Amino acid sequence: MSALLSVSDAHVAYGKVEAVRGVSLEVLDDEIVTIIGANGAGKTTLLNAIMGILPLRGAAAFADQDITRLEIEDRVAAGLSLVPEHRELFSTMSVEDNLQLGAFRVAKAVAARSFERVYTLFPRLKERRKQLAGTLSGGEQQMLAMGRALMGAPKLLMLDEPSLGLAPIIVADIFRTVGELREAGVSVLLVEQNAQAALKIADRAYVMELGEFILDGPAADIAGNARVVASYLGFQHD
Ligand code: ATP
Secondary structure: OOOOEEEEEEEEEEOOEEEEEEEEEEEOOOOEEEEEOOOOOOHHHHHHHHHOOOOOEEEEEEOOEEOOOOOHHHHHHHOEEEEOOOOOOOOOOEHHHHHHHOOOOOOHHHHHHHHHHHHHHOHHHHHOOOOEHHHOOHHHHHHHHHHHHHOOOOOEEEEEOOOOOOOHHHHHHHHHHHHHHHHOOOEEEEEEOOHHHHHHHOOEEEEEEOOEEEEEEEHHHHHOOHHHHHHHHOOOOO
16 A cells, blocks of 8 residues: 655754654554654654645655645645644634635535534534634633644645643543544554654654654554653653
């Protein structure tokens, strides 16, 4: 089976400084893959390059198409979607209008189905659909950012630090929804500093340090790796 997303020998630089240095990764259909690593390892940079926000040297293919040089909107049309670390919602617009913006490229019938799907995944958003995004709690804003990214019916959802700033009980909620996405046929590439939560839910994991992958494998194996336990899991608690 060919991978849904395949990145080979990717390099991403800010001027002369290489933040991503020759990484390769794959995400298969119906897979949750996580990239864990400390602050500044290059995780956000890599996601942004896959989305086309930053130029990538190397190769990237998605759904049997070479996307290395595609514009962002063509990557979206191919089925890629990114929920950025800072969520980037329109705070003075309602929940419903924020969701509608995520569907502006798709046909009306698809948008109607997407609304239904998002409201089923996040009943809280349905309850608050008339409320302004800026008045939502942090957890609800994360749900809205994910909901908006799902409105275009992507094949792969990339999530950048969805747990950032959220209480553990909300994090559990968000991660449960990530599991439901896979059941709904959406693959997930999840970047997280909360390694414990990410490894629990993922099928496979990559560990990133200083722009490189130093380890990869089934999430359960990575969670049991002595180096990972010492560096990323030792002092975290549920
Ligand atoms: P975080 O969890 O803090 O977002 P990260 O693993 O996602 O960490 P990146 O944000 O991708 O890491 O940063 C990787 C490296 O690139 C860091 O050394 C960072 O300082 C640098 N960097 C990030 N953004 C820029 C930028 N716009 N200009 C220059 N250097 C940058």
